[in-house]
Amino acid sequence: xxxxxxxxxxxxxxxxxxxxxxxxxxxxxxxxxxxxxxxxxxxxxxxxxxxxxxxxxxxxxxxxxxxxxxxxxxxxxxxxxxxxxxxxxxxxxxxxxxxxxxxxxxxxxxxxxxxxxxxxxxxxxxxxxxxxxxxxxxxxxxxxxxxxxxxxxxxxxxxxxxxxxxxxxxxxxxxxxxxxxxxxxxxxxxxxxxxxxxxxxxxxxxxxxxxxxxxxxxxxxxxxxxxxxxxxxxxxxxxxxxxxxxxxxxxxxxxxxxxxxxxxxxxxxxxxxxxxxxxxxxxxxxxxxxxxxxxxxxxxxxxxxxxxxxxxxxxxxxxxxxxxxxxxxxxxxxxxxxxxxxxxxxxxxxxxxxxxxxxxxxxxxxxxxxxxxxxxxxxxxxxxxxxxxxxxxxxxxxxxxxxxxxxxxxxxxxxxxxxxxxxxxxxxxxxxxxxxxxxxxxxxxxxxxxxxxxxxxxxxxxxxxxxxxxxxxxxxxxxxxxxxxxxxxxxxxxxxxxxxxxxxxxxxxxxxxxxxxxxxxxxxxxxxx
Amino acid sequence: xxxxxxxxxxxxxxxxxxxxxxxxxxxxxxxxxxxxxxxxxxxxxxxxxxxxxxxxxxxxxxxxxxxxxxxxxxxxxxxxxxxxxxxxxxxxxxxxxxxxxxxxxxxxxxxxxxxxxxxxxxxxxxxxxxxxxxxxxxxxxxxxxxxxxxxxxxxxxxxxxxxxxxxxxxxxxxxxxxxxxxxxxxxxxxxxxxxxxxxxxxxxxxxxxxxxxxxxxxxxxxxxxxxxxxxxxxxxxxxxxxxxxxxxxxxxxxxxxxxxxxxxxxxxxxxxxxxxxxxxxxxxxxxxxxxxxxxxxxxxxxxxxxxxxxxxxxxxxxxxxxxxxxxxxxxxxxxxxxxxxxxxxxxxxxxxxxxxxxxx
Amino acid sequence: xxxxxxxxxxxxxxxxxxxxxxxxxxxxxxxxxxxxxxxxxxxxxxxxxxxxxxxxxxxxxxxxxxxxxxxxxxx
Numbered sequence: 001x002x003x004x005x006x007x008x009x010x011x012x013x014x015x016x017x018x019x020x021x022x023x024x025x026x027x028x029x030x031x032x033x034x035x036x037x038x039x040x041x042x043x044x045x046x047x048x049x050x051x052x053x054x055x056x057x058x059x060x061x062x063x064x065x066x067x068x069x070x071x072x073x074x075x076x077x078x079x080x081x082x083x084x085x086x087x088x089x090x091x092x093x094x095x096x097x098x099x100x101x102x103x104x105x106x107x108x109x110x111x112x113x114x115x116x117x118x119x120x121x122x123x124x125x126x127x128x129x130x131x132x133x134x135x136x137x138x139x140x141x142x143x144x145x146x147x148x149x150x151x152x153x154x155x156x157x158x159x160x161x162x163x164x165x166x167x168x169x170x171x172x173x174x175x176x177x178x179x180x181x182x183x184x185x186x187x188x189x190x191x192x193x194x195x196x197x198x199x200x201x202x203x204x205x206x207x208x209x210x211x212x213x214x215x216x217x218x219x220x221x222x223x224x225x226x227x228x229x230x231x232x233x234x235x236x237x238x239x240x241x242x243x244x245x246x247x248x249x250x251x252x253x254x255x256x257x258x259x260x261x262x263x264x265x266x267x268x269x270x271x272x273x274x275x276x277x278x279x280x281x282x283x284x285x286x287x288x289x290x291x292x293x294x295x296x297x298x299x300x301x302x303x304x305x306x307x308x309x310x311x312x313x314x315x316x317x318x319x320x321x322x323x324x325x326x327x328x329x330x331x332x333x334x335x336x337x338x339x340x341x342x343x344x345x346x347x348x349x350x351x352x353x354x355x356x357x358x359x360x361x362x363x364x365x366x367x368x369x370x371x372x373x374x375x376x377x378x379x380x381x382x383x384x385x386x387x388x389x390x391x392x393x394x395x396x397x398x399x400x401x402x403x404x405x406x407x408x409x410x411x412x413x414x415x416x417x418x419x420x421x422x423x424x425x426x427x428x429x430x431x432x433x434x435x436x437x438x439x440x441x442x443x444x445x446x447x448x449x450x451x452x453x454x455x456x457x458x459x460x461x462x463x464x465x466x467x468x469x470x471x472x473x474x475x476x477x478x479x480x481x482x483x484x485x486x487x488x489x490x491x492x493x494x495x496x497x498x499x500x501x502x503x504x505x506x507x508x509x510x511x512x513x514x515x516x517x518x519x520x521x522x523x524x525x526x527x528x529x
Numbered sequence: 530x531x532x533x534x535x536x537x538x539x540x541x542x543x544x545x546x547x548x549x550x551x552x553x554x555x556x557x558x559x560x561x562x563x564x565x566x567x568x569x570x571x572x573x574x575x576x577x578x579x580x581x582x583x584x585x586x587x588x589x590x591x592x593x594x595x596x597x598x599x600x601x602x603x604x605x606x607x608x609x610x611x612x613x614x615x616x617x618x619x620x621x622x623x624x625x626x627x628x629x630x631x632x633x634x635x636x637x638x639x640x641x642x643x644x645x646x647x648x649x650x651x652x653x654x655x656x657x658x659x660x661x662x663x664x665x666x667x668x669x670x671x672x673x674x675x676x677x678x679x680x681x682x683x684x685x686x687x688x689x690x691x692x693x694x695x696x697x698x699x700x701x702x703x704x705x706x707x708x709x710x711x712x713x714x715x716x717x718x719x720x721x722x723x724x725x726x727x728x729x730x731x732x733x734x735x736x737x738x739x740x741x742x743x744x745x746x747x748x749x750x751x752x753x754x755x756x757x758x759x760x761x762x763x764x765x766x767x768x769x770x771x772x773x774x775x776x777x778x779x780x781x782x783x784x785x786x787x788x789x790x791x792x793x794x795x796x797x798x799x800x801x802x803x804x805x806x807x808x809x810x811x812x813x814x815x816x817x818x819x820x821x822x823x824x825x826x827x828x829x830x831x832x833x834x835x836x837x838x839x840x841x842x843x844x845x846x847x848x849x850x851x852x853x854x855x856x857x858x859x860x861x862x863x864x865x866x867x868x869x870x871x872x873x874x875x876x877x878x879x880x881x882x883x884x885x886x887x888x889x
Numbered sequence: 890x891x892x893x894x895x896x897x898x899x900x901x902x903x904x905x906x907x908x909x910x911x912x913x914x915x916x917x918x919x920x921x922x923x924x925x926x927x928x929x930x931x932x933x934x935x936x937x938x939x940x941x942x943x944x945x946x947x948x949x950x951x952x953x954x955x956x957x958x959x960x961x962x963x964x
Contacts, residue, residue: 006681165939300919320924320940324938352924460695503540503544507548507551516691
């Protein structure tokens, strides 16, 4: 069920009404029911995967909890009889036990994900090797990915690791855990929520609240605007360019990157707006996933502001565990001795970063283009980190650091750098992407663009006018958003103005949205991941 | 508090008003092209006293002229035809018509029996958008929708036509609230000529049986007429194309025999009717032009008159007055088309453009 | 405590670590800094800092870091 389908709108309308007329105690159960209904509409057989994840996580979290309480009561009893060493040894043995269970659960769940998502990719590459050796290729197995599996697997494993780390108590009610895993607004494309974060509002009782409802609906409306008016319209041009690489080269590659940047942003953040808005109407608070990423001044900053919850996940559950693991620290120590402090200090960070970005790459898709994309991201982040002292010296000499123009330059640089990297995502093929890069220089067709070139991309002048106006609005709202919530600001204005603003937005979506006959229904770009 | 609620209600009503206006503006008007789009809606403004109702696809609205039936036999009739009208649409249009009047005879053109499933969104629109909201309309929508269509877009056509905002013309503003009548009791007049050059042979089909869905609605149509004491007449118009297979003809003959209905395949009486395919069609045999339609109607009227008790209504002064107006309009249009044909060589404002689009 | 200040100052000489208590919240320390700090502290104090200790509240100020080190060395 697409967010932008009539069915989804009907679905949430019915849910909203039911949610506030049933006894408040039952509210979270209704959400569980709705989430499973939502999921089974995508395909009944997918339920088995999400159920496996839920059950395995639940059982193992119980086991972890049991071991943890066993440990604390044992330590309490033996408080005086055990010496420090003894305690330490006991703790270590208990930790090992817990770790075994944790690893088992991680293997089950990431195993499912890996088999479903990566077997075709692995077999294809394996066959490449077999081919070199002159052996017969293996048959390809193609699985259809269950809805949102990358998202819920990560979210659930984050939960279990937190339990293992004793960050917060585990959930005793399996149905509540099931709701946390399957909560339908965030099922398709995140955000990846943390349990302690979401449970505050997910399971509590909510009475009808005008502010929640109007703010939520506004947010949904804004999401639809971004998605239907901007993303789905611009996607037509993006697809024309990237699907015909032999025809659209040179300046068109640049246009494609620029349009794709806007399309992806509007599509993904529009979807997240709908997610957060739906939850808000239900009185549930979901964490923000974006913080105006295109205003970032460096790639590292960009990744702290784009798809925040995924970045946080990788930092907490992959980057730190690798970079501060015992063996890593030892490696750091020995390399410091051998190659000096400067390089030694970097070994662990580099290794951890490369692993994180490699996996971030494959998380986005099982293909080489994403691997290259991830590694390039990593390269640029590390390189700019290293160049920092250089910049500092340059800045202090020329006193340009805080000028507006310089900041604008930084923002522009980051935006274009990211757009260039994203070409790997557009063309989905490493060779083609590099070939297109080269046409930027070799095919000097920059004058063509405004001599009819733009008209060949499947959009009309009317479309360009709408896009220009809509993107300008998006930009203005983003700029306004830097100094606090735009909705809050608007809510402080007179009713007539608010009413006019939202009516115009609503009608703009209805009339200008790229939906229905004549427009291809496009899935949210991010839900493929 | 009370005041606040009132303000909200007022605001909501205002929004709805804007949406209604926008919907009127954005819906296609079918004035300068594709006149077929107006056929279904025009019926509702009529004085609904018709003895004969025709239902079916272009083979009724292009080939039969109610004015001729009136002029020659004093029969009052109306054509509820539309482009590629599918049989379930014909059935529900009949149900819809029966809400307003009870004709003595219903004539159904059987060509659409060949379609067992919905064919094309655009044709669905031409038939369904014109229907007034009613239970038959809802059922017709349900029966007609293609897989990728959404029910709500028929109830709120704005959702379907919103993207027309960039192609609005003066016409859309001019006819927002009122549209001119374009048909003559459901007949679309064309006086130009394009002779039949080739008589296309029918391609071999894997299966000649009409689909179960088609039969189901034919049976329901038969039943509905029986219940209402209406004579159902099945016809196949004398258009040479789309090809009407002998195997199809046999099935209708069989069905008519079993259900004691009259079925006439007029393709077999072409000479008797006097149709000359060099002068009587405007598109090489798909549709009759005025000359062909008048010849066919004259023949058909004779048959109906002989077979069914259809008294001459021309004695009724009130009806005569109404029909006189229709005749005036008919002949005025004929003259206008004559002139246009002389001036431009083709019917500029009577659908010649749309026709070429359709044929592509 | 001096050792910790020294470690921190090595990374960001421009910050006054005696008083600053929003090192994470104000994004002064990034994840690379944190790894460096953990590595230096483990060396200096001969302790292991487990991953679950890497939370903003332990890294927001030199004081908080010191408290964490004290706690971990006692265990």
